[in-house]
Amino acid sequence: MGDTTPDPSATVRDRHEALHAEIRRRICLLDYAPGQRLSEVALAEEFGTSRTPMRRVLARLEDEGLVQSLHGVGTLVTDADIAALEQEYHLRLELTELTGRLDPVMPDAVFLATLDQLIARGAQMVRDGTPRDFTAFDMEVFQVLLQLTGNLPLRDTLERLYYKTKRIWLTAAIEAQLDLQAEFRIFHHELEAIRIALHSGDLDAVAHIQRAHISMSFQRLRKQRD
Amino acid sequence: MGDTTPDPSATVRDRHEALHAEIRRRICLLDYAPGQRLSEVALAEEFGTSRTPMRRVLARLEDEGLVQSLHGVGTLVTDADIAALEQEYHLRLELTELTGRLDPVMPDAVFLATLDQLIARGAQMVRDGTPRDFTAFDMEVFQVLLQLTGNLPLRDTLERLYYKTKRIWLTAAIEAQLDLQAEFRIFHHELEAIRIALHSGDLDAVAHIQRAHISMSFQRLRKQRD
DNA sequence: TTTGATCAATTTGTGTACAACGTTGGCGGA
DNA sequence: TCCGCCAACGTTGTACACAAATTGATCAAA
Numbered sequence: 001m002g003d004t005t006p007d008p009s010a011t012v013r014d015r016h017e018a019l020h021a022e023i024r025r026r027i028c029l030l031d032y033a034p035g036q037r038l039s040e041v042a043l044a045e046e047f048g049t050s051r052t053p054m055r056r057v058l059a060r061l062e063d064e065g066l067v068q069s070l071h072g073v074g075t076l077v078t079d080a081d082i083a084a085l086e087q088e089y090h091l092r093l094e095l096t097e098l099t100g101r102l103d104p105v106m107p108d109a110v111f112l113a114t115l116d117q118l119i120a121r122g123a124q125m126v127r128d129g130t131p132r133d134f135t136a137f138d139m140e141v142f143q144v145l146l147q148l149t150g151n152l153p154l155r156d157t158l159e160r161l162y163y164k165t166k167r168i169w170l171t172a173a174i175e176a177q178l179d180l181q182a183e184f185r186i187f188h189h190e191l192e193a194i195r196i197a198l199h200s201g202d203l204d205a206v207a208h209i210q211r212a213h214i215s216m217s218f219q220r221l222r223k224q225r226d
Numbered sequence: 227m228g229d230t231t232p233d234p235s236a237t238v239r240d241r242h243e244a245l246h247a248e249i250r251r252r253i254c255l256l257d258y259a260p261g262q263r264l265s266e267v268a269l270a271e272e273f274g275t276s277r278t279p280m281r282r283v284l285a286r287l288e289d290e291g292l293v294q295s296l297h298g299v300g301t302l303v304t305d306a307d308i309a310a311l312e313q314e315y316h317l318r319l320e321l322t323e324l325t326g327r328l329d330p331v332m333p334d335a336v337f338l339a340t341l342d343q344l345i346a347r348g349a350q351m352v353r354d355g356t357p358r359d360f361t362a363f364d365m366e367v368f369q370v371l372l373q374l375t376g377n378l379p380l381r382d383t384l385e386r387l388y389y390k391t392k393r394i395w396l397t398a399a400i401e402a403q404l405d406l407q408a409e410f411r412i413f414h415h416e417l418e419a420i421r422i423a424l425h426s427g428d429l430d431a432v433a434h435i436q437r438a439h440i441s442m443s444f445q446r447l448r449k450q451r452d
Numbered sequence: 453t454t455t456g457a458t459c460a461a462t463t464t465g466t467g468t469a470c471a472a473c474g475t476t477g478g479c480g481g482a
Numbered sequence: 483t484c485c486g487c488c489a490a491c492g493t494t495g496t497a498c499a500c501a502a503a504t505t506g507a508t509c510a511a512a
Contacts, residue, residue, distance in 0.1 A: 012297060012472095012495065040464070050497045055464085056285055063286055071238060071464050072503030087377045090328055098320055103313065151313045153390075157383050164379075238465065238502095266494075276467045281494085297494050298473030 019047055019057045027066050027077055028167045029135055037074040038067065065164055080168045089218045092161045093211050095154060100207025103150035107198055115144060115198065119191045126184045134184055135170055141191065145210070148203055169221065176224040183220075186213070245273060245283045253292050253303055254393045255361055263300040264293065291390055306394045315444045318387045319437050321380060326433025329376035333424055341370060341424065345417045352410045360410055361396055367417065371436070374429055395447065402450040409446075412439070 010018070023043070026032050044054040058075055061067045069075045107115075118141055125137055142162055146155050173180065190213045197205040236244070249269070252258050270280040284301055287293045295301045333341075344367055351363055368388055372381050399406065416439045423431040 037463090039462095051464095052496050052498090056495095059282055059285060060289055063289060069464065070504080072462080073505080074463055084378065087329065088379050091324070091377060091379050091383075094320075094324055094328070098317070102316055102320070151317060152310065153314050153317050153387065157317075161379065263493090265492095277494095278466050278468090282465095295494065296474080298492085299475075300493055 015049075016053065016057060019054070020060055023057060023061060024064075024066060024163055025139070027061075028139060028163055028170075029132055030167060030170060032077050034077050034079040034168070034171060036077045038077065040075065064160055080171055085165060085168050085172075086218075088161050088165045089214070092158065092165060093215055095158050095161065096211045096214060097207050098154060099146075099149040099151075099158070099210075100204035102154055104203040105148055105150045106201060106203070107148065111144075111147065112198060115191075115195060118144060119188075119195060122188050122191055126181075126188050129184065131170065131174070131180055134180070134187075135166070138166065138187065145194070145206075148206060169217070172221055172225070176221060178221065178224050183217070186217075241275075242279065242283060245280070246286055249283060249287060250290075250292060250389055251365070253287075254365060254389055254396075255358055256393060256396060258303050260303050260305040260394070260397055262303045264303065266301065290386055306397055311391060311394050311398075312444075314387050314391045315440070318384065318391060319441055321384050321387065322440060323433050323437045324380060325372075325375040325377075325384070325436075326430035328380055330429040331374055331376045332427060332429070333374065337370075337373065338424060341417075341421060344370065345414075345421060348414050348417055352407075352414050355410065357396065357400070357406055360406070360413075361392070364392065364413065371420070371432075374432060395443070398447055398451070402447065404447065404450050409443070412443075 023032075023038075032038060038058070040051050040054055040058065043058075044051045047054065058067060058069065062069055062075075066078060067075050068078050118137075122137060122141075125133055129137070146158060149155060173183070190209060193209050194206050197203075197209060249258075249264075258264060264284070266277050266280055266284065269284075270277050273280065284293060284295065288295055288301075292304060293301050294304050344363075348363060348367075351359055355363070372384060375381060399409070416435060419435050420432050423429075423435060
Protein backbone atom coordinates (compact mmCIF):
# COMPACT_ATOMS: atom_id res chain seq x y z
CA MET A 1 0.00 0.00 0.00
CA GLY A 2 1.04 3.65 0.05
CA ASP A 3 2.53 3.13 3.45
CA THR A 4 3.78 6.37 4.92
CA THR A 5 6.78 5.55 7.08
CA PRO A 6 6.05 6.26 10.74
CA ASP A 7 8.89 7.83 12.68
CA PRO A 8 9.36 5.77 15.86
CA SER A 9 11.43 8.49 17.54
CA ALA A 10 8.61 11.04 17.26
CA THR A 11 6.47 11.61 20.32
CA VAL A 12 2.75 11.03 20.34
CA ARG A 13 1.96 14.68 19.91
CA ASP A 14 4.40 15.04 17.02
CA ARG A 15 2.76 12.19 15.18
CA HIS A 16 -0.64 13.75 15.76
CA GLU A 17 0.55 17.11 14.44
CA ALA A 18 2.12 15.47 11.39
CA LEU A 19 -1.03 13.55 10.52
CA HIS A 20 -3.20 16.62 11.05
CA ALA A 21 -0.98 18.83 8.89
CA GLU A 22 -0.79 16.25 6.11
CA ILE A 23 -4.52 15.64 5.85
CA ARG A 24 -5.26 19.34 6.13
CA ARG A 25 -2.79 19.90 3.33
CA ARG A 26 -4.49 17.33 1.13
CA ILE A 27 -7.85 18.93 1.74
CA CYS A 28 -6.47 22.36 0.90
CA LEU A 29 -4.81 21.08 -2.28
CA LEU A 30 -8.13 19.48 -3.29
CA ASP A 31 -6.58 16.00 -3.22
CA TYR A 32 -9.62 15.46 -1.06
CA ALA A 33 -12.29 17.51 -2.80
CA PRO A 34 -15.27 19.02 -0.99
CA GLY A 35 -17.96 16.40 -0.51
CA GLN A 36 -15.51 13.52 -0.82
CA ARG A 37 -15.81 10.73 1.72
CA LEU A 38 -12.75 9.87 3.77
CA SER A 39 -12.36 6.37 5.19
CA GLU A 40 -11.02 6.14 8.72
CA VAL A 41 -9.67 2.64 8.15
CA ALA A 42 -8.05 3.50 4.81
CA LEU A 43 -6.33 6.56 6.28
CA ALA A 44 -5.27 4.60 9.35
CA GLU A 45 -3.76 1.87 7.21
CA GLU A 46 -1.98 4.34 4.96
CA PHE A 47 -0.28 5.99 7.92
CA GLY A 48 0.44 2.71 9.64
CA THR A 49 -1.73 3.18 12.69
CA SER A 50 -5.13 2.20 13.97
CA ARG A 51 -8.43 4.02 13.78
CA THR A 52 -8.12 5.55 17.24
CA PRO A 53 -5.32 8.08 16.60
CA MET A 54 -6.75 8.77 13.16
CA ARG A 55 -10.14 9.50 14.66
CA ARG A 56 -8.41 11.92 17.02
CA VAL A 57 -7.06 13.78 13.99
CA LEU A 58 -10.36 13.75 12.13
CA ALA A 59 -12.14 15.00 15.24
CA ARG A 60 -9.81 17.98 15.35
CA LEU A 61 -10.36 18.65 11.67
CA GLU A 62 -14.09 18.51 12.36
CA ASP A 63 -13.74 21.08 15.14
CA GLU A 64 -11.86 23.23 12.66
CA GLY A 65 -14.70 22.86 10.17
CA LEU A 66 -12.77 21.05 7.44
CA VAL A 67 -14.61 17.74 7.66
CA GLN A 68 -17.89 16.50 9.06
CA SER A 69 -18.45 13.06 10.50
CA LEU A 70 -21.90 11.49 10.17
CA HIS A 71 -22.76 8.32 12.02
CA GLY A 72 -23.35 5.49 9.58
CA VAL A 73 -22.48 7.63 6.59
CA GLY A 74 -18.84 8.62 6.66
CA THR A 75 -16.45 11.49 7.19
CA LEU A 76 -17.11 14.06 4.49
CA VAL A 77 -14.92 16.96 3.43
CA THR A 78 -17.09 20.00 4.08
CA ASP A 79 -18.49 21.73 1.05
CA ALA A 80 -18.52 25.38 0.09
CA ASP A 81 -20.93 27.62 1.92
CA ILE A 82 -20.79 31.01 0.26
CA ALA A 83 -22.35 32.83 3.20
CA ALA A 84 -19.88 31.31 5.65
CA LEU A 85 -17.02 31.93 3.22
CA GLU A 86 -17.88 35.62 3.09
CA GLN A 87 -17.89 35.90 6.89
CA GLU A 88 -14.59 34.06 7.11
CA TYR A 89 -13.07 36.36 4.51
CA HIS A 90 -14.22 39.48 6.30
CA LEU A 91 -12.78 38.29 9.58
CA ARG A 92 -9.57 37.23 7.87
CA LEU A 93 -9.23 40.73 6.46
CA GLU A 94 -9.38 42.34 9.86
CA LEU A 95 -7.13 39.81 11.54
CA THR A 96 -4.55 40.16 8.79
CA GLU A 97 -4.46 43.88 9.41
CA LEU A 98 -3.99 43.18 13.13
CA THR A 99 -0.75 41.29 12.47
CA GLY A 100 0.87 44.65 11.84
CA ARG A 101 -0.26 46.06 15.19
CA LEU A 102 -0.31 43.12 17.63
CA ASP A 103 3.15 41.99 18.67
CA PRO A 104 4.84 42.55 15.31
CA VAL A 105 8.12 40.67 14.98
CA MET A 106 10.84 42.51 13.10
CA PRO A 107 12.33 40.07 10.57
CA ASP A 108 15.99 39.12 10.77
CA ALA A 109 18.38 38.56 7.88
CA VAL A 110 17.60 34.85 7.69
CA PHE A 111 13.91 35.58 7.35
CA LEU A 112 14.51 38.12 4.57
CA ALA A 113 16.75 35.67 2.72
CA THR A 114 14.13 32.93 3.02
CA LEU A 115 11.50 35.22 1.64
CA ASP A 116 13.73 36.30 -1.25
CA GLN A 117 14.22 32.68 -2.19
CA LEU A 118 10.50 32.11 -1.99
CA ILE A 119 9.83 35.07 -4.27
CA ALA A 120 12.34 33.76 -6.78
CA ARG A 121 10.59 30.42 -6.81
CA GLY A 122 7.34 32.29 -7.21
CA ALA A 123 8.58 34.00 -10.35
CA GLN A 124 9.36 30.60 -11.84
CA MET A 125 5.94 29.34 -10.83
CA VAL A 126 4.21 32.16 -12.69
CA ARG A 127 5.67 30.74 -15.88
CA ASP A 128 5.08 27.03 -15.56
CA GLY A 129 3.15 26.21 -12.42
CA THR A 130 0.00 24.14 -12.11
CA PRO A 131 -2.86 25.31 -9.88
CA ARG A 132 -1.74 22.68 -7.40
CA ASP A 133 1.82 23.98 -7.35
CA PHE A 134 0.49 27.47 -6.93
CA THR A 135 -1.65 26.54 -3.94
CA ALA A 136 1.20 24.66 -2.29
CA PHE A 137 3.37 27.72 -2.81
CA ASP A 138 0.67 29.97 -1.39
CA MET A 139 0.49 27.82 1.73
CA GLU A 140 4.23 28.01 2.17
CA VAL A 141 4.29 31.79 1.86
CA PHE A 142 1.41 32.08 4.30
CA GLN A 143 3.23 30.06 6.93
CA VAL A 144 6.35 32.18 6.54
CA LEU A 145 4.56 35.53 6.71
CA LEU A 146 2.63 34.33 9.76
CA GLN A 147 5.88 34.51 11.70
CA LEU A 148 5.74 38.30 11.46
CA THR A 149 3.36 38.41 14.39
CA GLY A 150 4.33 37.12 17.79
CA ASN A 151 0.75 36.92 18.98
CA LEU A 152 0.13 33.19 19.17
CA PRO A 153 -3.67 33.12 19.42
CA LEU A 154 -3.79 35.50 16.47
CA ARG A 155 -1.58 33.12 14.53
CA ASP A 156 -3.76 30.15 15.36
CA THR A 157 -6.94 31.94 14.42
CA LEU A 158 -5.52 33.19 11.14
CA GLU A 159 -4.26 29.71 10.32
CA ARG A 160 -7.69 28.20 10.89
CA LEU A 161 -9.33 30.84 8.72
CA TYR A 162 -6.72 30.50 6.00
CA TYR A 163 -7.21 26.78 5.52
CA LYS A 164 -10.95 27.08 5.73
CA THR A 165 -11.13 29.76 3.04
CA LYS A 166 -8.26 28.84 0.72
CA ARG A 167 -9.55 25.52 -0.56
CA ILE A 168 -13.03 26.90 -1.12
CA TRP A 169 -11.47 29.79 -2.97
CA LEU A 170 -9.60 27.37 -5.24
CA THR A 171 -12.73 25.32 -5.90
CA ALA A 172 -14.75 28.40 -6.67
CA ALA A 173 -11.97 29.92 -8.77
CA ILE A 174 -11.78 26.85 -10.98
CA GLU A 175 -15.55 26.64 -11.21
CA ALA A 176 -15.90 30.34 -12.10
CA GLN A 177 -13.12 29.91 -14.68
CA LEU A 178 -11.04 32.61 -13.10
CA ASP A 179 -7.83 33.41 -14.99
CA LEU A 180 -5.47 31.51 -12.69
CA GLN A 181 -2.43 32.66 -14.65
CA ALA A 182 -3.45 36.25 -13.90
CA GLU A 183 -3.97 35.35 -10.25
CA PHE A 184 -0.41 33.97 -10.13
CA ARG A 185 0.99 37.21 -11.52
CA ILE A 186 -0.98 39.34 -9.06
CA PHE A 187 0.24 37.19 -6.19
CA HIS A 188 3.79 37.65 -7.39
CA HIS A 189 3.30 41.41 -7.45
CA GLU A 190 1.99 41.24 -3.92
CA LEU A 191 5.11 39.43 -2.79
CA GLU A 192 7.31 42.07 -4.40
CA ALA A 193 5.40 44.78 -2.61
CA ILE A 194 5.71 42.91 0.68
CA ARG A 195 9.45 42.58 0.16
CA ILE A 196 9.83 46.32 -0.27
CA ALA A 197 7.80 47.01 2.85
CA LEU A 198 9.76 44.40 4.80
CA HIS A 199 13.13 45.83 3.83
CA SER A 200 12.01 49.20 5.08
CA GLY A 201 10.88 47.53 8.30
CA ASP A 202 7.27 48.64 8.01
CA LEU A 203 5.30 45.67 9.29
CA ASP A 204 2.07 47.60 9.38
CA ALA A 205 2.46 48.23 5.67
CA VAL A 206 3.07 44.52 5.12
CA ALA A 207 -0.16 43.75 6.91
CA HIS A 208 -2.13 46.28 4.89
CA ILE A 209 -0.71 45.02 1.61
CA GLN A 210 -1.85 41.52 2.50
CA ARG A 211 -5.23 42.80 3.58
CA ALA A 212 -5.68 44.66 0.31
CA HIS A 213 -4.82 41.60 -1.76
CA ILE A 214 -7.07 39.27 0.19
CA SER A 215 -9.88 41.75 -0.28
CA MET A 216 -9.25 42.18 -4.00
CA SER A 217 -8.90 38.46 -4.52
CA PHE A 218 -12.31 37.85 -3.00
CA GLN A 219 -13.83 40.70 -5.00
CA ARG A 220 -12.55 39.24 -8.28
CA LEU A 221 -14.03 35.89 -7.35
CA ARG A 222 -17.41 37.38 -6.54
CA LYS A 223 -17.48 39.49 -9.67
CA GLN A 224 -16.69 36.47 -11.84
CA ARG A 225 -19.42 34.43 -10.17
CA ASP A 226 -22.13 36.92 -11.09
CA MET B 227 -22.34 8.36 42.55
CA GLY B 228 -23.04 11.85 41.25
CA ASP B 229 -24.60 10.36 38.16
CA THR B 230 -25.59 13.04 35.69
CA THR B 231 -28.68 11.80 33.91
CA PRO B 232 -27.96 11.10 30.24
CA ASP B 233 -30.69 12.18 27.84
CA PRO B 234 -31.36 9.21 25.56
CA SER B 235 -33.21 11.34 23.02
CA ALA B 236 -30.19 13.55 22.41
CA THR B 237 -28.05 12.87 19.38
CA VAL B 238 -24.37 12.02 19.65
CA ARG B 239 -23.29 15.52 18.80
CA ASP B 240 -25.67 17.02 21.36
CA ARG B 241 -24.24 14.86 24.09
CA HIS B 242 -20.74 15.86 23.06
CA GLU B 243 -21.65 19.55 23.14
CA ALA B 244 -23.30 19.19 26.53
CA LEU B 245 -20.29 17.46 28.05
CA HIS B 246 -17.91 19.98 26.53
CA ALA B 247 -19.89 22.96 27.78
CA GLU B 248 -20.25 21.51 31.27
CA ILE B 249 -16.58 20.72 31.78
CA ARG B 250 -15.56 24.05 30.27
CA ARG B 251 -17.94 25.73 32.67
CA ARG B 252 -16.43 23.93 35.62
CA ILE B 253 -12.95 24.95 34.57
CA CYS B 254 -14.04 28.56 34.17
CA LEU B 255 -15.75 28.58 37.57
CA LEU B 256 -12.57 27.16 39.12
CA ASP B 257 -14.39 24.00 40.22
CA TYR B 258 -11.42 22.52 38.42
CA ALA B 259 -8.58 24.84 39.40
CA PRO B 260 -5.51 25.40 37.21
CA GLY B 261 -3.03 22.56 37.70
CA GLN B 262 -5.71 20.17 38.93
CA ARG B 263 -5.65 16.66 37.49
CA LEU B 264 -8.80 15.41 35.83
CA SER B 265 -9.48 11.69 35.68
CA GLU B 266 -10.87 10.35 32.45
CA VAL B 267 -12.47 7.37 34.15
CA ALA B 268 -13.97 9.44 36.96
CA LEU B 269 -15.49 11.95 34.52
CA ALA B 270 -16.73 9.15 32.29
CA GLU B 271 -18.42 7.44 35.22
CA GLU B 272 -19.96 10.65 36.47
CA PHE B 273 -21.57 11.33 33.10
CA GLY B 274 -22.59 7.73 32.61
CA THR B 275 -20.43 6.92 29.62
CA SER B 276 -17.11 5.31 28.82
CA ARG B 277 -13.68 6.84 28.38
CA THR B 278 -13.97 7.10 24.61
CA PRO B 279 -16.54 9.92 24.32
CA MET B 280 -14.99 11.64 27.32
CA ARG B 281 -11.58 11.53 25.68
CA ARG B 282 -13.15 13.11 22.61
CA VAL B 283 -14.32 16.02 24.82
CA LEU B 284 -10.98 16.36 26.60
CA ALA B 285 -9.16 16.33 23.27
CA ARG B 286 -11.26 19.26 22.13
CA LEU B 287 -10.60 21.10 25.37
CA GLU B 288 -6.90 20.45 24.82
CA ASP B 289 -7.09 21.92 21.32
CA GLU B 290 -8.76 24.94 22.89
CA GLY B 291 -5.94 25.22 25.40
CA LEU B 292 -7.96 24.63 28.55
CA VAL B 293 -6.38 21.30 29.51
CA GLN B 294 -3.23 19.43 28.64
CA SER B 295 -2.95 15.65 28.49
CA LEU B 296 0.37 14.08 29.41
CA HIS B 297 0.99 10.41 28.71
CA GLY B 298 1.43 8.54 31.98
CA VAL B 299 0.74 11.62 34.07
CA GLY B 300 -2.80 12.80 33.63
CA THR B 301 -5.01 15.46 32.11
CA LEU B 302 -4.14 18.75 33.76
CA VAL B 303 -6.09 21.97 33.75
CA THR B 304 -3.68 24.43 32.13
CA ASP B 305 -2.11 26.95 34.42
CA ALA B 306 -1.76 30.70 34.09
CA ASP B 307 0.80 31.97 31.63
CA ILE B 308 0.94 35.73 32.01
CA ALA B 309 2.60 36.29 28.64
CA ALA B 310 -0.02 34.22 26.85
CA LEU B 311 -2.78 35.87 28.86
CA GLU B 312 -1.63 39.28 27.75
CA GLN B 313 -1.65 38.25 24.09
CA GLU B 314 -5.09 36.74 24.45
CA TYR B 315 -6.38 39.88 26.10
CA HIS B 316 -5.00 42.11 23.37
CA LEU B 317 -6.58 39.99 20.67
CA ARG B 318 -9.84 39.86 22.59
CA LEU B 319 -9.88 43.65 22.72
CA GLU B 320 -9.64 43.97 18.97
CA LEU B 321 -12.12 41.21 18.23
CA THR B 322 -14.62 42.67 20.65
CA GLU B 323 -14.41 45.96 18.79
CA LEU B 324 -14.99 44.06 15.55
CA THR B 325 -18.37 42.79 16.76
CA GLY B 326 -19.69 46.29 16.17
CA ARG B 327 -18.51 46.37 12.56
CA LEU B 328 -18.73 42.77 11.27
CA ASP B 329 -22.28 41.64 10.63
CA PRO B 330 -23.89 43.45 13.58
CA VAL B 331 -27.31 42.07 14.47
CA MET B 332 -29.85 44.63 15.57
CA PRO B 333 -31.50 43.35 18.77
CA ASP B 334 -35.22 42.68 18.86
CA ALA B 335 -37.60 43.35 21.73
CA VAL B 336 -37.12 39.88 23.19
CA PHE B 337 -33.38 40.38 23.30
CA LEU B 338 -33.74 43.75 25.04
CA ALA B 339 -36.13 42.27 27.60
CA THR B 340 -33.74 39.39 28.27
CA LEU B 341 -30.92 41.80 28.84
CA ASP B 342 -33.01 43.99 31.14
CA GLN B 343 -33.79 40.96 33.27
CA LEU B 344 -30.11 40.07 33.33
CA ILE B 345 -29.17 43.56 34.47
CA ALA B 346 -31.76 43.40 37.23
CA ARG B 347 -30.28 40.13 38.41
CA GLY B 348 -26.87 41.73 38.21
CA ALA B 349 -27.93 44.53 40.58
CA GLN B 350 -28.96 41.94 43.11
CA MET B 351 -25.66 40.12 42.65
CA VAL B 352 -23.67 43.25 43.43
CA ARG B 353 -25.20 43.13 46.93
CA ASP B 354 -24.92 39.49 47.88
CA GLY B 355 -23.10 37.49 45.23
CA THR B 356 -20.15 35.19 45.69
CA PRO B 357 -17.24 35.29 43.24
CA ARG B 358 -18.59 32.06 41.79
CA ASP B 359 -22.05 33.58 41.24
CA PHE B 360 -20.44 36.59 39.67
CA THR B 361 -18.42 34.52 37.21
CA ALA B 362 -21.44 32.42 36.26
CA PHE B 363 -23.36 35.64 35.68
CA ASP B 364 -20.51 37.06 33.61
CA MET B 365 -20.55 33.95 31.42
CA GLU B 366 -24.27 34.28 30.88
CA VAL B 367 -24.01 37.93 29.90
CA PHE B 368 -21.16 37.14 27.55
CA GLN B 369 -23.17 34.48 25.73
CA VAL B 370 -26.10 36.87 25.33
CA LEU B 371 -24.05 39.79 24.06
CA LEU B 372 -22.27 37.49 21.62
CA GLN B 373 -25.52 37.25 19.71
CA LEU B 374 -25.08 40.86 18.64
CA THR B 375 -22.75 39.79 15.87
CA GLY B 376 -23.87 37.47 13.10
CA ASN B 377 -20.32 36.59 12.11
CA LEU B 378 -19.99 32.98 13.21
CA PRO B 379 -16.21 32.53 13.04
CA LEU B 380 -15.86 35.76 15.01
CA ARG B 381 -18.23 34.37 17.62
CA ASP B 382 -16.31 31.12 17.89
CA THR B 383 -12.98 32.88 18.20
CA LEU B 384 -14.25 35.28 20.84
CA GLU B 385 -15.77 32.41 22.78
CA ARG B 386 -12.49 30.52 22.82
CA LEU B 387 -10.61 33.59 23.96
CA TYR B 388 -13.19 34.43 26.59
CA TYR B 389 -13.01 31.07 28.34
CA LYS B 390 -9.25 30.97 28.08
CA THR B 391 -8.81 34.39 29.70
CA LYS B 392 -11.71 34.57 32.13
CA ARG B 393 -10.69 31.79 34.49
CA ILE B 394 -7.09 32.96 34.61
CA TRP B 395 -8.38 36.45 35.35
CA LEU B 396 -10.43 35.10 38.26
CA THR B 397 -7.48 33.15 39.63
CA ALA B 398 -5.18 36.13 39.35
CA ALA B 399 -7.80 38.50 40.76
CA ILE B 400 -8.22 36.38 43.88
CA GLU B 401 -4.48 35.97 44.22
CA ALA B 402 -3.80 39.68 43.80
CA GLN B 403 -6.56 40.41 46.32
CA LEU B 404 -8.44 42.56 43.88
CA ASP B 405 -11.53 44.23 45.33
CA LEU B 406 -14.08 41.86 43.78
CA GLN B 407 -17.00 43.86 45.19
CA ALA B 408 -15.70 46.87 43.29
CA GLU B 409 -15.32 44.74 40.16
CA PHE B 410 -18.97 43.70 40.48
CA ARG B 411 -20.08 47.33 40.66
CA ILE B 412 -17.99 48.31 37.65
CA PHE B 413 -19.44 45.41 35.67
CA HIS B 414 -22.91 46.55 36.58
CA HIS B 415 -22.11 50.05 35.37
CA GLU B 416 -20.85 48.55 32.12
CA LEU B 417 -24.14 46.76 31.65
CA GLU B 418 -26.11 49.95 32.22
CA ALA B 419 -24.00 51.71 29.61
CA ILE B 420 -24.53 48.86 27.18
CA ARG B 421 -28.28 49.03 27.72
CA ILE B 422 -28.33 52.70 26.85
CA ALA B 423 -26.30 52.12 23.70
CA LEU B 424 -28.49 49.18 22.74
CA HIS B 425 -31.72 51.10 23.11
CA SER B 426 -30.34 53.75 20.80
CA GLY B 427 -29.39 50.97 18.36
CA ASP B 428 -25.71 51.84 18.32
CA LEU B 429 -24.01 48.46 18.16
CA ASP B 430 -20.63 49.97 17.45
CA ALA B 431 -20.92 51.88 20.73
CA VAL B 432 -21.82 48.64 22.50
CA ALA B 433 -18.68 47.04 21.13
CA HIS B 434 -16.49 49.94 22.19
CA ILE B 435 -17.96 49.99 25.68
CA GLN B 436 -17.11 46.32 26.06
CA ARG B 437 -13.65 46.88 24.66
CA ALA B 438 -13.02 49.69 27.09
CA HIS B 439 -14.07 47.63 30.07
CA ILE B 440 -12.06 44.59 29.08
CA SER B 441 -9.05 46.84 28.71
CA MET B 442 -9.58 48.57 32.05
CA SER B 443 -10.24 45.28 33.80
CA PHE B 444 -6.91 43.92 32.64
CA GLN B 445 -5.15 47.16 33.56
CA ARG B 446 -6.50 47.01 37.10
CA LEU B 447 -5.30 43.44 37.42
CA ARG B 448 -1.82 44.29 36.18
CA LYS B 449 -1.55 47.33 38.41
CA GLN B 450 -2.55 45.32 41.47
CA ARG B 451 0.00 42.62 40.64
CA ASP B 452 2.92 45.05 40.65
C1' DT C 453 -43.86 0.18 -13.80
C1' DT C 454 -43.90 1.84 -9.44
C1' DT C 455 -43.76 1.56 -4.66
C1' DG C 456 -42.81 -0.25 -0.41
C1' DA C 457 -40.54 -3.02 2.85
C1' DT C 458 -36.69 -5.73 4.11
C1' DC C 459 -32.01 -7.12 4.35
C1' DA C 460 -27.08 -6.86 3.60
C1' DA C 461 -23.09 -4.05 3.49
C1' DT C 462 -20.50 -0.17 5.00
C1' DT C 463 -19.39 3.42 8.12
C1' DT C 464 -18.92 5.91 12.39
C1' DG C 465 -19.56 5.59 17.68
C1' DT C 466 -18.65 3.00 22.03
C1' DG C 467 -16.68 -0.07 25.32
C1' DT C 468 -12.74 -2.50 26.96
C1' DA C 469 -8.41 -4.87 27.35
C1' DC C 470 -3.77 -4.02 27.01
C1' DA C 471 0.58 -1.32 25.97
C1' DA C 472 3.44 2.78 26.92
C1' DC C 473 4.85 5.99 30.08
C1' DG C 474 5.76 8.73 34.18
C1' DT C 475 5.54 9.08 39.23
C1' DT C 476 6.24 7.71 43.82
C1' DG C 477 7.67 5.31 47.58
C1' DG C 478 10.44 1.77 49.62
C1' DC C 479 14.61 -0.64 50.00
C1' DG C 480 19.47 -1.42 50.09
C1' DG C 481 24.08 0.12 50.05
C1' DA C 482 27.64 3.58 50.75
C1' DT D 483 21.82 9.88 56.86
C1' DC D 484 21.72 10.21 52.09
C1' DC D 485 21.74 8.66 47.46
C1' DG D 486 20.42 5.68 43.78
C1' DC D 487 17.83 1.96 42.02
C1' DC D 488 13.69 -0.36 41.01
C1' DA D 489 9.37 -2.10 41.29
C1' DA D 490 4.54 -1.26 41.84
C1' DC D 491 0.89 1.74 40.67
C1' DG D 492 -1.90 5.01 38.26
C1' DT D 493 -2.69 7.48 33.96
C1' DT D 494 -3.03 8.30 29.10
C1' DG D 495 -2.48 6.10 24.30
C1' DT D 496 -3.62 2.27 21.10
C1' DA D 497 -5.89 -1.59 19.11
C1' DC D 498 -9.76 -4.15 18.29
C1' DA D 499 -14.39 -6.13 18.83
C1' DC D 500 -18.95 -4.89 18.83
C1' DA D 501 -23.12 -1.61 18.73
C1' DA D 502 -25.72 1.91 16.17
C1' DA D 503 -26.99 4.06 12.05
C1' DT D 504 -27.47 4.99 7.20
C1' DT D 505 -27.51 3.65 2.47
C1' DG D 506 -28.41 0.93 -1.47
C1' DA D 507 -29.97 -3.22 -3.54
C1' DT D 508 -33.39 -6.63 -3.98
C1' DC D 509 -37.76 -8.41 -4.30
C1' DA D 510 -42.68 -8.70 -3.88
C1' DA D 511 -47.14 -6.60 -4.31
C1' DA D 512 -50.25 -3.08 -6.19
